[in-house]
Amino acid sequence: MFGKKEILYPLVIDISENRVTVVDYTIDRKTGNTLIRGVGDVKLPFGVVSTDAIDQESFLTKSVSSAIAQVRTESKHKDDISAVIGVSGPLLEVKNRTIEVSREKPKQKIKHKEWMQIINDVYTQFDSEVYINSQGHNLPLSLVQVSLNNILLDEEEVVDPILKQANLIKLETLNTYIPANYKNALIHIAKSNNFHIDGVYQVGSAVGQLVLDYNTSKDLSVILIDIKFGQTSISVIQNQKIIYAQSFSMGSHSFTQAIANAFQITIDEAETVRKEYNLLQLPRDMARRITESLESEVSLWLQGVVLSLQELNLPMLPPYIFIYGEGADLVGIKEVLEYGGWYKLLNIVTKPHISILTPKQFPHMVDMTSTINSSKYLDILGLIHIASIPMEVHLPYRISE
DSSP states (O other): OOOOOOOOOOEEEEEOSSEEEEEEEEEOTTTOOEEEEEEEEEEOOTTSBOSSOBSOHHHHHHHHHHHHHHHSOHHHHTSOEEEEEEEOOTTOEEEEEEEEEEOSSTTSOOOHHHHHHHHHHHHHHHHHSOOOOSSOOOOOEEEEEEEEEEEEETTEEESOOTTOOOSEEEEEEEEEEEEHHHHHHHHHHHHHTTEEEEEEEEHHHHHHHHHHHHOOOTTOOEEEEEEOSSOEEEEEEETTEEEEEEEESOOHHHHHHHHHHHHTOOHHHHHHHHHHHHTTOSOHHHHHHHHHHHHHHHHHHHHHHHHHHHHHOOSOOOSEEEEESTTTTSTTHHHHHHHSSGGGGTTOOSOOEEEEOOGGGOTTEEETTSOOOSGGGHHHHHHHHHHTSOTTTSOOOOOOO
16 A cells, blocks of 8 residues: 655766766665666766866766756655765775774674774774875875775674674775865765765776676686776776776777877767777778777777786786776777787786676676666676665765865
8 A cells, every 4th residue: 555665776976088977776676686777878078077177067067967867857856865976087096995993892792882983983094194195196185985895803804793702803995085176076066966975986996896796706806997988997806805006098089089080080980980990890991091090009008007007016917807998899909908918017927818898797787778788887887786785895984075
């Protein structure tokens, strides 16, 4: 008679340099599958969003509003709307941090009240510190997310610490820091659109969590390369942990621009040509000319990948690579990674195995809109996954002014 009230999960909002995408989803209580039931998409002109800044806040505010309206009716707008936002960029930093807590009464079992106090102390310590960025620039960075990677009680990993004993508690976290002006713009956009921000996640770490949780292998090790519109983001999964490398300012737009320059055509025309090139639908002479025009760009992009992985300074890198994003399907990208000798410049012992990550590899994500159909939507899937994980796993750190 009365029925069950519908659960409204947080909207997922992905803001990139060329578009705003908003996704509405729910979780099927019987199957546990995630049902994507609405996708709002608004294309952004050049100059609204750069790789590390929101340059036209009022325009972006209206674009976010338009994208939300495509997936949520006015009746649902009356409810308390929350959202999870994805971010990326060369000036963004994701750092693995560890907090150690020595308990005053180690023989007593850890109760819920004590655990909540420990979590609050973690917030206080991270939120009050003056974070010094590691890239050497003067742009102030702000903390926007604390994610709990691991809990150790006297050096033993546990999932739930409640009612357990320990002398020393270690919390291994993954902290996301973004430019302060970018954070402030997100807060203003949320206020203008009447929603509150449940979390701000670096999209590479979100996809990493999706891959990590969906894979049954306990020793999964893989390099993730996200070729976005204006940048490429790299992270590594190793020992059940996500290690963020960095982003560099080169993505699919650079390849499209090279084609436009070679043929003296517009960006929109070059984008069409690039898609036909990927589908092997062009005459041989034209395809050869495109290959030649892309050669230097692909080589420069590969240098960015090598430098990013070198900066991680890991003793060993996995020989398995997943690529995804707008530029992942470009003919030549997979090939240069698979057959080039670039890996010899790194501590990768064997020739890497390259795979393109696609939504089909995550069948528990059911797209009811028939929209999420290419690897460029992996960021969205990662954000949906991380938004639906219980808050005790990804700490409910809400950004504030």
